[in-house]
Amino acid sequence: xTDLTRFAINQITTKSWSMPxxxxxxxxxxxxxxxxxxxxLDDYGAAQTARHLRDAQMWVASLCTSAWFDxxxxxxxxxxxxxxxxxxxxxxxxxAPSVVMxxxxxxxxxxxxxxxxxxxxxxxxxxxxxxxxxGVKLGIEPLHPMYCGFRSVISCIAQANDLCDRLxxxxxxxxxxxxxxxxxxxxxELRRAGPxxxxxxxxxxxxxxTRNLFDxxxxxxxxxxxxxxxxxxxxxxxxxxxxxxIFSELDWxxxxxxxxxxxxxxxxxxxxxxxxK
Amino acid sequence: xTDLTRFAINQITTKSWSMPxxxxxxxxxxxxxxxxxxxxLDDYGAAQTARHLRDAQMWVASLCTSAWFDxxxxxxxxxxxxxxxxxxxxxxxxxAPSVVMxxxxxxxxxxxxxxxxxxxxxxxxxxxxxxxxxGVKLGIEPLHPMYCGFRSVISCIAQANDLCDRLxxxxxxxxxxxxxxxxxxxxxELRRAGPxxxxxxxxxxxxxxTRNLFDxxxxxxxxxxxxxxxxxxxxxxxxxxxxxxIFSELDWxxxxxxxxxxxxxxxxxxxxxxxxK
Numbered sequence: 001x002t003d004l005t006r007f008a009i010n011q012i013t014t015k016s017w018s019m020p021x022x023x024x025x026x027x028x029x030x031x032x033x034x035x036x037x038x039x040x041l042d043d044y045g046a047a048q049t050a051r052h053l054r055d056a057q058m059w060v061a062s063l064c065t066s067a068w069f070d071x072x073x074x075x076x077x078x079x080x081x082x083x084x085x086x087x088x089x090x091x092x093x094x095x096a097p098s099v100v101m102x103x104x105x106x107x108x109x110x111x112x113x114x115x116x117x118x119x120x121x122x123x124x125x126x127x128x129x130x131x132x133x134x135g136v137k138l139g140i141e142p143l144h145p146m147y148c149g150f151r152s153v154i155s156c157i158a159q160a161n162d163l164c165d166r167l168x169x170x171x172x173x174x175x176x177x178x179x180x181x182x183x184x185x186x187x188x189e190l191r192r193a194g195p196x197x198x199x200x201x202x203x204x205x206x207x208x209x210t211r212n213l214f215d216x217x218x219x220x221x222x223x224x225x226x227x228x229x230x231x232x233x234x235x236x237x238x239x240x241x242x243x244x245x246i247f248s249e250l251d252w253x254x255x256x257x258x259x260x261x262x263x264x265x266x267x268x269x270x271x272x273x274x275x276x277k
Numbered sequence: 278x279t280d281l282t283r284f285a286i287n288q289i290t291t292k293s294w295s296m297p298x299x300x301x302x303x304x305x306x307x308x309x310x311x312x313x314x315x316x317x318l319d320d321y322g323a324a325q326t327a328r329h330l331r332d333a334q335m336w337v338a339s340l341c342t343s344a345w346f347d348x349x350x351x352x353x354x355x356x357x358x359x360x361x362x363x364x365x366x367x368x369x370x371x372x373a374p375s376v377v378m379x380x381x382x383x384x385x386x387x388x389x390x391x392x393x394x395x396x397x398x399x400x401x402x403x404x405x406x407x408x409x410x411x412g413v414k415l416g417i418e419p420l421h422p423m424y425c426g427f428r429s430v431i432s433c434i435a436q437a438n439d440l441c442d443r444l445x446x447x448x449x450x451x452x453x454x455x456x457x458x459x460x461x462x463x464x465x466e467l468r469r470a471g472p473x474x475x476x477x478x479x480x481x482x483x484x485x486x487t488r489n490l491f492d493x494x495x496x497x498x499x500x501x502x503x504x505x506x507x508x509x510x511x512x513x514x515x516x517x518x519x520x521x522x523i524f525s526e527l528d529w530x531x532x533x534x535x536x537x538x539x540x541x542x543x544x545x546x547x548x549x550x551x552x553x554k
Contacts, residue, residue, distance in 0.1 A: 146422070156461070183432070
């Protein structure tokens, strides 16, 4: 029996669909959850998105993503903090339990990686006050080390867990198999996090060969041992969301989103359903 | 004053040059060291390469690379072991102090990453006997996590140091800024390694944006804090080789190698020379 109750699709997977198209498209295929992206939310409006989701009886996995903290001056960091406070407010409006924090790479003309990592940690600490106020968590997502230059200086799950330790109730972890599968510490750091800290869990696959930095695979098409990872999550008692997120310039983004969602459901259903006893 | 005594170029940087062209080309620009690749060595012959290098008064930084252990059956592993023994012999012939171990990704139809990492560690242990016999070290190079699927399951420097601990005198470390720059443990693991374990140190740069998985930058064109990393190496007492290695489908491999070497010397000289007191 297909059990999709814990399943969401991250709407970047169906990049050419607007917010209402994604909501209707996922509902049509029996997918109850959606992770929203800001550009679609801004186009459609937070209040209208919230109404549409309520009418469709769908839930929100998260709001993607934060504004980048890729500045090394106070004015730049404050601008990003303001923007992120607004994003947290929007997340609250649509009922998103977290905003996925993609913190940005190095500031231009700055090669001090350790220094910038410390600056980002301080900025997240500052932002945590507003997160607690809105009840929306900062979802700390470690990004694959290949994005360290331009998308996020948080490059492995141990770093993300360290940040969560520091940020306390204001934050949680957003692990993604694409970003973490290679990490010898992946299983140990999921155990360290425990089930409550994991806010949503991202699925896709790692293709061989990988042709560029936006070339994620559909579940089952790559080399990640997804059933084993699901086993780790069951073992620690994770009861939360499984969310499919695919960036794919050369393949999935060029297909009809309806086909993508149909195949996504086929591939993910065995992985996201209830446990066989 | 330009001091290139510790400087080598890895000949994949000048991909279109044959072995004799690379030897002559580097010598012409005052570069005393070369890291050789197998395909050029096989074309020119190990004995002839050794003679040419002796006549040119050049030294060898390393021989690249090992045969991949990307098999999960005994026959496949034995085939790779045999091939690697031959490569160690060739390395001895040309006076290369190490063979750079690029161990391969996951075997096809095998997603058990931990299991394969253990298999590779065992294979390296088996190979270490021949390494000790030839006096050529196994140069354990951690490769960027983005190559975990198809080039090497050794993805971070901590893993490589663990392997070196196990392999003892038969092995050493080949750190590369391109593969390690993002790693929060990079500095600590260089300190853990100490100066003797580091067999050669690879330089290039990380470009933003990085367009594909073979898009390394010339020293100075990217975001890696190379002077800081040189400082760490001086601090631990590293006295060994600095080796420029660039894979670049879209840029450097399309240029005249003579231009590449000229620019390489300009860019690297300040980084590889003696310390300012």
